[in-house]
Amino acid sequence: MSHTQSPPLFPQLERFVERTGLLANAKGILSARLPRILGQGQTRAEGLDMPPATIERQQELLALSLPDEASRDPGVQSEIADARRAVDAHTDHMRHPENRRRFAMQVLHRLEGVSTGSKDNHFFAGRLVLVPDKGGQNWAWSMTPHYPVIAKIPADIDYVVSAYAASERIVEKWTMPVDRFLGRLSLAWTMAHHFGEGDNVFIADVARFFKVAAQDERFWGSPSRRNFEDVPEAVFIANLINWRRHRDASGQRESFELVPATLNQAHGPKSRAFFVPSNPEGTVVRPMIYIRKQSS
Incomplete structure (x- = not known):
């Protein structure tokens, strides 16, 4: 599927930008937003290799402050008005x-x-x-x-x-073999325990440290920002699900135990609960609070 072959979304704006050299001289927020409005770069959704969607481009145009000269260009103003109507209609539609x-x-x-x-x-x-x-x-x-x-x-x-x-x-x-996951989980748990308070280790803290523990050998061989790969938050729960499924199927003895959250721990603005799926689709979750390492 390609969105790059469609006709220009804002032909009048493109002509204005070309005529005034606006893109070449753009600075700050203008230099970041203008290319996206013109369909360059990528959608805001990280991990999705696609150009900005039409609705994203229209929203960006409405959020951008163009030079005063643009306000005197009827073609550009007409496209801004069209974008505003489209965004308003889209917002109203999706609200229901x-x-x-x-x-x-x-x-x-x-x-x-x-x-x-x-x-x-x-x-x-x-x-x-x-x-x-x-x-x-x-x-x-x-x-x-x-x-x-x-x-x-x-x-x-x-x-x-x-x-x-x-x-x-x-x-x-990012889904690891169970044995490897347990090794990385143990590392993340040890870091969370070291930096935490007391013996109750929050699952949420272990999930945070797992982003480091999950790094590949390249990072551990030379720990640096350039060798650090961003790990989506969902990776921890994906591996946790895989481990629990494997454990249930094989009868593997647990080396970690998840502790259910109380009603008070599970709700409220300062909740540290971590929501573990309790059905195959992941649509029902059970709040857990601590993770305990069991001695073998």
């Missing part, structure tokens, strides 16, 4: 829960060879859950509704469909 549900079902219908559906007020495809933000402007493919693999996906069906395959590739890439 039924339209968000219809959008999600259209995405699921486009996915082939994977089990999809709606369960527990969530939409799922395989092991991933499709989650909109409150206004339906941005979507995410997540491990459970809490841990996104790819987030900030624009409300464009093509983009959400493409992001599913990209999310699956990310999960596949």
